[in-house]
Amino acid sequence: MTHRALTTYLTDCSRRAEASRLTVVGHPAPDTDAVVSALFEAWRLTRTGTPAVPLVQAAALPRETAWLLGDAASLAPLGAVNPAAQLVLTDHHDTAAYAGRVVAVVDHHPLSPGTDLTDIDAEIQPVGAATTLVARRIRRDGLVPDAFCARVLLGAILLDTEGLSPYKAKEQDRETAGWLADLCGEDPAALFAALQNELLSETDLPTLFARDYRRYTDPEGAPLMGFAILKVWADAEPDLAAVRALLQADLAAGGCRVCVAKTVLHRPDGTREERYLAAGPQADAVLELVRRTGGPQARRTGPDQVFLPAACVHRGRKWYAARLLEAIAEKT
Numbered sequence: 001m002t003h004r005a006l007t008t009y010l011t012d013c014s015r016r017a018e019a020s021r022l023t024v025v026g027h028p029a030p031d032t033d034a035v036v037s038a039l040f041e042a043w044r045l046t047r048t049g050t051p052a053v054p055l056v057q058a059a060a061l062p063r064e065t066a067w068l069l070g071d072a073a074s075l076a077p078l079g080a081v082n083p084a085a086q087l088v089l090t091d092h093h094d095t096a097a098y099a100g101r102v103v104a105v106v107d108h109h110p111l112s113p114g115t116d117l118t119d120i121d122a123e124i125q126p127v128g129a130a131t132t133l134v135a136r137r138i139r140r141d142g143l144v145p146d147a148f149c150a151r152v153l154l155g156a157i158l159l160d161t162e163g164l165s166p167y168k169a170k171e172q173d174r175e176t177a178g179w180l181a182d183l184c185g186e187d188p189a190a191l192f193a194a195l196q197n198e199l200l201s202e203t204d205l206p207t208l209f210a211r212d213y214r215r216y217t218d219p220e221g222a223p224l225m226g227f228a229i230l231k232v233w234a235d236a237e238p239d240l241a242a243v244r245a246l247l248q249a250d251l252a253a254g255g256c257r258v259c260v261a262k263t264v265l266h267r268p269d270g271t272r273e274e275r276y277l278a279a280g281p282q283a284d285a286v287l288e289l290v291r292r293t294g295g296p297q298a299r300r301t302g303p304d305q306v307f308l309p310a311a312c313v314h315r316g317r318k319w320y321a322a323r324l325l326e327a328i329a330e331k332t
């Protein structure tokens with residue numbers, strides 16, 4: 001798997017997009033893990049005898065993803081899923097959203113209650129990055145990434161595990177990252193710092209809001225919670241009124257019972273503070289759980305917000321979603 005072969009493959013994909021029916025796609029509003037896992041799973045499938053094309057469900061790549069992909073970034077196919085295509089999902093498993101067209105799943109998110117995986121070739125493992133699972137398949141198939149491809153795969157794993165943080169990374173992530181670091185000769189800490197700098201330098205608010213956004217539904221597909229994570233430098237926090245406007249627009253568009261914007265404020269010394277803004281009928285349930293979880297220093301700084309100083313307990317979206325969705329669904 002070489003840099004040149006990747007660019008040739010992606011160029012071919014854009015020419016043959018209509019001809020191929022099997023499409024590998026990450027979640028909408030994709031992050032680097034969604035993009036890279038889809039690109040490399042599609043390429044791996046093609047290399048092992050199952051022609052497939054990747055698709056990024058966005059109008060543009062995230063800034064840090066484009067930086068990581070370098071000259072291959074402009075070749076990544078962007079757009080909406082072809083309604084006739086059979087699908088492989090990476091980094092998500094929202095099979096209900098694709099009406100029976102999903103043939104395979106490679107994901108690392110906890111299985112959503114009510115998900116029907118009948119007749120779907122699903123690998124869902126609780127590792128830190130979907131790209132870890134794809135890289136392990138590549139390795140299992142005897143394919144060897146060159147330095148460029150190994151660096152791209154490594155970068156996606158680093159971003160999704162926050163630099164192989166013990167809270168996010170599992171043994172499989174560390175082991176796979178070690179294999180990739182050997183292949184590309186990159187220092188994971190330095191690569192993560194460079195990626196993080198690209199990511200935190202994004203300042204366009206609609207881009208920030210959409211970049212790491214998830215919408216959760218009940219088992220019947222009814223919308224429950226929209227949840228955006230905005231990662232920025234602490235001295236560049238977005239205007240709160242503008243974030244509120246995006247939450248209101250998201251509530252109106254999605255019909256969720258609560259929409260949340262978690263802004264993670266990174267300081268140059270590596271510490272971080274968090275502000276949660278919430279809107280909708282169930283906003284209070286979310287904010288109170290965040291405040292209680294954060295500990296004594298967590299502050300309710302307004303009717304629609306909670307602020308968590310650096311010393312608080314900081315939990316991820318998956319952790320909150322696992323505890324909130326049932327309560328939100330019950331309160332009709």
Ligand SMILES: [Mn+2]
Pocket residue numbers: 033034091108128129130160
């Ligand atoms: Mn992921």
